[in-house]
Amino acid sequence: MRVLFCLVLAFGLAAADQYCLSEMTRSDERISKHGYPSESHEVVTEDGYVLTLFRIPYSHKLGNQNAKRPPVLLQHGLFSNSDCWLTSGPDHSLAYLLADAGYDVWLGNARGNIYSRANNLISLNSPKFWHFDWHEIGTIDIAAMIDYILEKTGFSKVHYAGHSQGTTVYLVLMSERPEYNDKIASGHLLAPCAFFEHGRSAIFRWLGPLVGTPGGIWNTVLVDTELIPRNNLINRVVDNSCGTGSPFDSICKNGFLMFANGGYQNTNISSMQQMIETHPAGSSSNQGIHYLQLWASHEFRQYDWGTKKNRELYGQELPPDYDLSKITAQTHSYSSQNDALCGPKDVDTLVSKFVHLAEDHRVPWESFNHLDFIVAKNMRELVNDLVVERINKYESR
Numbered sequence: 001m002r003v004l005f006c007l008v009l010a011f012g013l014a015a016a017d018q019y020c021l022s023e024m025t026r027s028d029e030r031i032s033k034h035g036y037p038s039e040s041h042e043v044v045t046e047d048g049y050v051l052t053l054f055r056i057p058y059s060h061k062l063g064n065q066n067a068k069r070p071p072v073l074l075q076h077g078l079f080s081n082s083d084c085w086l087t088s089g090p091d092h093s094l095a096y097l098l099a100d101a102g103y104d105v106w107l108g109n110a111r112g113n114i115y116s117r118a119n120n121l122i123s124l125n126s127p128k129f130w131h132f133d134w135h136e137i138g139t140i141d142i143a144a145m146i147d148y149i150l151e152k153t154g155f156s157k158v159h160y161a162g163h164s165q166g167t168t169v170y171l172v173l174m175s176e177r178p179e180y181n182d183k184i185a186s187g188h189l190l191a192p193c194a195f196f197e198h199g200r201s202a203i204f205r206w207l208g209p210l211v212g213t214p215g216g217i218w219n220t221v222l223v224d225t226e227l228i229p230r231n232n233l234i235n236r237v238v239d240n241s242c243g244t245g246s247p248f249d250s251i252c253k254n255g256f257l258m259f260a261n262g263g264y265q266n267t268n269i270s271s272m273q274q275m276i277e278t279h280p281a282g283s284s285s286n287q288g289i290h291y292l293q294l295w296a297s298h299e300f301r302q303y304d305w306g307t308k309k310n311r312e313l314y315g316q317e318l319p320p321d322y323d324l325s326k327i328t329a330q331t332h333s334y335s336s337q338n339d340a341l342c343g344p345k346d347v348d349t350l351v352s353k354f355v356h357l358a359e360d361h362r363v364p365w366e367s368f369n370h371l372d373f374i375v376a377k378n379m380r381e382l383v384n385d386l387v388v389e390r391i392n393k394y395e396s397r
């Protein structure tokens with residue numbers, strides 16, 4: 001009850017936001033605080049979105065600025081941003097581990113999140129700004145980021161790692177624009193999300209039936225709007241509630257981790273607290289609706305606009321499937337038993353659609369859940385070290 005009261009209070013006071021501005025640490029500041037060189041780049045997409053890419057060009061520990069440094073692109077999940085690759089610090093977070101292994105590390109930010117909230121052609125206040133989904137993030141944003149990185153670095157291929165939605169957009173791009181497979185040195189999918197038939201998170205049960213089928217009232221109301229924007233006051237309330245032993249600890253554990261829905265025994269709480277500063281980071285409602293559609297349909301396919309608009313857009317009544325057999329890039333999957341969103345049975349389905357998957361790795365830790373790939377205390381030994389090792393192999397290092 002108290003949790004509910006506080007959340008209502010936070011939303012109610014959202015108007016007073018400007019009086020409570022809390023400091024927000026940007027990804028590039030986080031990086032330089034640890035002594036690493038950091039850069040910020042802007043990539044403009046063909047439809048006008050201005051995306052921020054952060055970069056750790058080399059490691060100050062190695063002093064390898066003049067050495068050959070193959071590029072790696074890291075892409076965050078839904079409601080997230082580039083900070084997710086940084087908040088556990090140099091000893092645990094993947095971005096630093098890769099930099100210290102000699103790579104040129106680029107951190108992507110999808111359209112609509114706090115670092116990519118601008119469009120040269122459309123106002124942020126227009127519903128048109130939010131008329132996108134992870135289909136466009138994959139086919140347009142990730143493609144633009146890859147091209148930009150290759151142009152800047154002179155390499156012909158980039159290594160890619162994504163978490164959650166960061167894996168969905170990879171699958172979308174590689175199947176919809178298969179020519180991009182040639183630009184991938186290797187792909188690493190952490191908690192890969194494409195099929196949701198067996199998703200056991202409460203999110204699916206609560207929202208799936210209401211939002212997962214096209215044409216319903218909820219769909220019409222929700223479409224093309226910003227979903228859970230970042231709000232300073234809410235972020236602060238949640239932030240202060242997440243310390244161990246604080247009276248509102250349960251907001252953090254039940255509310256924020258609701259998305260993970262698999263417990264918090266592996267969670268690095270101080271990393272989580274840093275994440276909360278810039279999360280949720282902003283996304284379009286269509287991204288969430290589209291995922292719920294996949295849960296309802298059991299298919300990995302394009303956005304369902306209802307029969308009439310589907311016929312106009314796709315030339316068929318149902319949206320077309322993403323053809324995963326088109327993926328030829330060397331792709332490694334890392335999934336876990338206790339993932340309530342993208343669990344083992346749905347990973348089985350995903351794996352079965354590949355003509356060639358380089359690796360189907362199952363994390364051998366029973367309680368490891370969806371968010372643990374980003375904030376677990378043991379994610380280095382269970383996941384990140386493996387990713388670095390695999391990439392090293394491709395580079396014969």
Ligand SMILES: *[C@@H]1O[C@H](CO)[C@@H](O)[C@H](O)[C@H]1NC(C)=O
Pocket residue numbers: 087088089091092268269270271274376377378
């Ligand atoms: C937990 O996160 C903090 C904050 O970034 C970091 O300093 C620490 O090394 C992390 N520990 C583990 C075990 O992940």
